[in-house]
Every structure is written in C-alpha cells, then in structure tokens.
Amino acid sequence: MTMDVEEVKRRAGPREFSPADDLPEEYRTAATRMLEFHANSEIMGAYLERPFIRQSPSLERKLAFSAKVQDEIGHGQLLYRAAESLGIKTREEMLSDLANGDGKFLNCFHYPMTEWEETPMIAFFVDGAAMRRQATLKQSSWEPYAHAMDKVCFEEGFHVKHGESILAELMNGSRKEQRLTQAAFEEWWPRILQFFGPTDDQSTHHDFAADVGLKTMTNDELRTAFLNSYLPKAETYGLEIPDEPRIRQNDDGTWDVVEDDLDWEEFFSIAKNEYEPGLGQINARKEAQAAVEWVREVLDDREAMAAGGHTGQAAD
Amino acid sequence: MIWEVFRQEAAGDYHAHCGNVHAPDREMALLFAEIQHGRRKPTNSLWVVPQDEVGEVDTDEAVFGGTTDKSYRFAQTYSVEPAAEEVEASEEEQTEAERKRGDL
Ligand SMILES: [Fe+2]
Ligand SMILES: [Fe+2]
Numbered sequence A: 001m002t003m004d005v006e007e008v009k010r011r012a013g014p015r016e017f018s019p020a021d022d023l024p025e026e027y028r029t030a031a032t033r034m035l036e037f038h039a040n041s042e043i044m045g046a047y048l049e050r051p052f053i054r055q056s057p058s059l060e061r062k063l064a065f066s067a068k069v070q071d072e073i074g075h076g077q078l079l080y081r082a083a084e085s086l087g088i089k090t091r092e093e094m095l096s097d098l099a100n101g102d103g104k105f106l107n108c109f110h111y112p113m114t115e116w117e118e119t120p121m122i123a124f125f126v127d128g129a130a131m132r133r134q135a136t137l138k139q140s141s142w143e144p145y146a147h148a149m150d151k152v153c154f155e156e157g158f159h160v161k162h163g164e165s166i167l168a169e170l171m172n173g174s175r176k177e178q179r180l181t182q183a184a185f186e187e188w189w190p191r192i193l194q195f196f197g198p199t200d201d202q203s204t205h206h207d208f209a210a211d212v213g214l215k216t217m218t219n220d221e222l223r224t225a226f227l228n229s230y231l232p233k234a235e236t237y238g239l240e241i242p243d244e245p246r247i248r249q250n251d252d253g254t255w256d257v258v259e260d261d262l263d264w265e266e267f268f269s270i271a272k273n274e275y276e277p278g279l280g281q282i283n284a285r286k287e288a289q290a291a292v293e294w295v296r297e298v299l300d301d302r303e304a305m306a307a308g309g310h311t312g313q314a315a316d
Numbered sequence B: 001m002i003w004e005v006f007r008q009e010a011a012g013d014y015h016a017h018c019g020n021v022h023a024p025d026r027e028m029a030l031l032f033a034e035i036q037h038g039r040r041k042p043t044n045s046l047w048v049v050p051q052d053e054v055g056e057v058d059t060d061e062a063v064f065g066g067t068t069d070k071s072y073r074f075a076q077t078y079s080v081e082p083a084a085e086e087v088e089a090s091e092e093e094q095t096e097a098e099r100k101r102g103d104l
Helices: A005-011 A025-049 A051-055 A059-084 A091-099 A116-137 A143-171 A175-196 A206-211 A219-236 A264-271 A276-291 A293-308 B026-037 B085-101
Strands: A247-249 A255-257 B002-008 B016-022 B045-050
Touching: A005 A025, A025 A051, A025 A059, A025 A091, A025 A116, A025 A143, A025 A206, A025 A276, A051 A059, A051 A116, A059 A091, A059 A143, A091 A276, A116 A143, A116 A175, A116 A219, A116 B085, A143 A175, A143 B085, A175 A219, A219 A247, A219 A255, A276 A293, B002 B026, B016 B026, B026 B045
Parallel strands: none
Antiparallel strands: A247 A255, B002 B016, B002 B045
C-alpha cells in the first residue's frame, strides 16, 4: 500500500527510502525535481568547462580538466539513474527536456565562460559551493541520491583543489594575470552568491523537501557555511571582495547578503530558461547531443537485438 | 543452479556480496538465501542473482585506473591552503584509495 505523506514525514531520515518502498507521488515528484535539476547542472557544468581541455596552458591542466569534465558527465549519469528510480520521468525524457529548454539547472552554468582566468570561478568557487551542498545530501532520505553523493563527494575534492591550485597560480602570476583574475572574480562573485538562491522566505520548494528528509540544510545555512570557508580563501589569495553586493557577518557567524544588491530579475529569468546567453549554452549542448544521436541509435539497436536473441552477449 | 547473494545490513546501506546458494528457482533461492545469509548477521534486505547473469571483468583483462600516472586526478596532488572540511574528507577518501591501490 502506498505510504501517505504523514508517514513519510514521520519516518524521514538519512537513506530511509529506497525503490523498494511504495512512496506517495508528492515525495517522488519533489525528489525527481531535485535530482533532475542536480543532474542537469552536472551536464551543463561539464559543457561549460569542456573548451578548457583545449585552452589549458599546460599538459597537467589539460589532463586535469579532461578528468574533471569526464567526472561531471559521470555525476550527471549517476543522478539521472537515481532520478529515474523514482518512476516519474525516464532518463530520455530528462535529457530531451534539457535539450529543448525545459530542463532547469544551476544559475552559474547559464553564463558563458571564455577566458582561462575565469576557470577558478567555476572550478574553485562553484564546485566548492556545490560540494558544501552535496556533502549534506549524503544524508538525503532517498537512498539512491545519498549513494550517488558518496561517489560524487569522493571525486569532488580533486575538482575543488585543482580549481584552488589554478587560482593560487594566477594570483601569484604576472600583474596582468592578477588583474584579469580579479576582473573575473568581480564578474562572477554576484552569481556565486546567488548559487544558494534567494533567502528562505522566498524559496517555495524547501519546506516539503526538508520535511520528507530529501535535504537537511536550508539555503541560508549552506550559504553561511560556504562564505565562512570561501570568503577568507578569496582574501588569502589576494582577491578583493567587491563593495557590492554588500555582505556582512553577524556576531553569531551567519552572513547577511543585501539582496537588493543582487540582480534577481536576471536570476529568475535564468530560472525560467529565458536568459539570452543561457539559451546559447542550452542550444550548444543540444547540438552536441544531436551530433552523437547515431551512437545512441547503434546502442539501442544492439539492446533490441540482445533482447530478441538468446545469447545475452550484447556487450562483446 | 547457483545464485549469488548480496546482503544489506541496514536500510540505506549498500548491498554487498556475501556468498551464494544452490536453488532450483528464484523463489527457493530467496528462501535459501534468507536461511543461509540472513539469519546471523544483521540483515535488512537480500538480493539474489543467477550466477550466469553476473558479468565480470578482472585484472587479467583490464588495467583498472589505466597504465599512466593519473595523479592529476587526485586531490592530494594539489597543495594549496587547508581546504574546507568536506573537501578534506574527500581528500582523505582519495588518499585511502591510493594507498589501497598500492600507489603510495
Ligand atoms: Fe560534479
Ligand atoms: Fe565538480
């Protein structure tokens, strides 16, 4: 018999529910929304960084960027599987929604990234913010989500430290490198502050997701934890924190970000996939997906053949 | 017919291989698995899988992790300022993996 929402809330705890449980549609829909958003973000982040396999200034950076991009695509695949196991949407549906502009993903990945000096803004700050969040999702009540986070967090430490190593190198480099890195930071910093979304009272989906244990920390708590670690780091490397958006640490360690200093109109047009530069990102990935359509067709044919035959040797 | 058995100790844990059973069909395999593998050790769930259906690739055929130096894939390669708590935790897991592979 399908569990009712009250029972789900009562039982909610880390890794409590698995595909063996008959969960109410409300839970499965909310979990699908979170997982699909997370999976889409992994994929779109990978596409944003992919050009830097070519643009890396050294062989070491090239190797690291290709490993990182490979990891991110893998994270996307893990998360689509965890999402699919909820029975609401298939992987194909989620991937084609992402291609046709219906799939939602992280604000930061809607902006184009063209210069090497911008790479630590993603690889250090955005991966750092993502990792802060992902570490808490190891406690998610949807077991396949938590299991995916075990593997993702294992890999992410490399991403963040590699990003930090690029930042350290640039900020110890020529004056031109330092200037360009500071400019990139000023451009990306407001977007990074918006990573955790607007303050809680404006977030519509949090309450239910928290009540059923899908997530365990509020956006405000996550933003505070992120700023506590990463703002001092920015300063350590000699980055100047812009005067605006104004941010202020309270006596209890929490942070106030003056929301009026951030562009929420842009944020919400991004959230609806209506922001013009973001459409470029979406369409570029759509074209890449279309270009390898023939590969998926070959795989589907093999699967159909294996299902029809008796050998079960489809993987030869 | 042989069935491989995977036991999960508690809800939320991974199903880990714990042995196998002889059984003529799935129903009996589940019963035998329960008796042999689910009685003494803490058990929340068991998976049974026909042995023939398990694919395997091992170190005779594959070089897991590749043949070249892949240290660029690991957090401990990048020495920067002390990392955030969750990044440190990831690095510890990676260092542990490196040790187990015999690369340290
Ligand atoms: Fe990732
Ligand atoms: Fe990452």
